[in-house]
Amino acid sequence: MKFGSWTFHGEAIDLQIDNDENGNQTMDLSTYLVNGEWQIISTHAVRRVSYYKCCVEPYPTVNYYLHIRRRTLYYGFNLIIPSLLISLMAILGFMFPPDAGEKITLEVTILLAIVFFLSMVSEMTPPTSEAVPLIGVFFSCCMLVVSASVVFTIVVLNLHFRSPDTHEMTPVVRRVLLELLPWLLCMSRPGYKYVKANVIDEKIEIPKNPKLTFNQNLTSSNSGYEAKILLLHSIHSELRKVVAFYNKEENDEQIQTDWKFAAMVVDRACLLLFSVFIVISILAIIMSAPHLIA
Known part of the structure; x- marks a missing residue:
């Protein structure tokens, strides 16, 4: 003046x-x-x-x-603290099991809540294109985190519900998601051991019985003996089909388990990355503010 x-x-x-x-x-x-x-x-x-x-x-x-x-006391209790809690809920969404069926619903609800708070802030601050208020930067950062969490949640659900009939795990994906990332994230998997980014299968394998071969051109003077041999051979053929079926079921189940563990690995990686990003962003915004909340 x-x-x-x-x-x-x-x-x-x-x-x-x-x-x-x-x-x-x-x-x-x-x-x-x-x-x-x-x-x-x-x-x-x-x-x-x-x-x-x-x-x-x-x-x-x-x-x-x-x-x-x-x-800033009013804005701290009515806008900033609820937004921090909502962002933490977005991080905890990566710990939500995909089988529950509410994972994507939780993330979308959190995104809508952040958009609602951002609309409230835009109504409080005067429109300008020269500078962005610090609280606007904070809410934009929260919305970025929640939006990215929705995208990665969809990726996790896609990996979790894959089956061997529709998808095949390539060696690169297997190497990254089942060996390298679990070792870096210090994850454990029952029946497996990670040593220097390599996985060791510790499951006890039952030795398979040697294949028995039957010669159908058996000659014997006893017709009853030949009938028994042919009957045993037909039983053996049927048993081999049953064993092959159960081996396929076990193999498919193992592949599904690998996909589910890969989704768990992506969940854990997103949990750590988003936690570090939110902490760094909040500290950077607080340090750039002229004062703390008072």
Whole structure:
């Protein structure tokens, strides 16, 4: 705020600034009423004297620099803390089991809540394209995290519900999701041991019986003996079909288990990455703020 006179020069009206108790030139706040939304930080005052070509008399002016700051207690309890809790819920969504069927519903609900809070902030702040408010940056960061969590949740569900009839795990995917990432994330899997990014199968394998071959061109004078041999051979053929069927079922179940464990690995990786990202983002936003929540 600038105070001065264009009608009278400095010899007629000489504006001066009174010093406070400490000798500083500030605004007199003896009659100031405390405001619940704004807080006065400083009221620095400066006296300047200007000379113009038209006149030889000085023209003094007094400039008051009023530094005010919005109180953030309301925004902290009603916007920032709920958004932090919602972001933490988005992180905990990666710990939600995919078989429950509510994983994607939880993430989408959290995304809608963040969008609602962001719309409230946009209504509170005046529209401008030159600068973005810090609280707007905070909510944009939260919305980015939640949106990315929805995308990765869809990826996790896609991996979890894959079957050997529709998808085949390539060696690169097997190497990355079943060997390298579990070792880096210090994950454990029953029946397997990870040593230097390599997986060792510790399951006890039952030795298979040697294949029995029957010669159908058996010659025997006893017709009953030949009938028994042919009957045993037909039983053996049927048993081999049953064993092959159960071996296929076991193999398919193993492949499905590998896909489910791969989805679990992606879940764990997303949990750690998003946790680190949110912590770093919140610390960066807090450090860039002129003050903490008060």
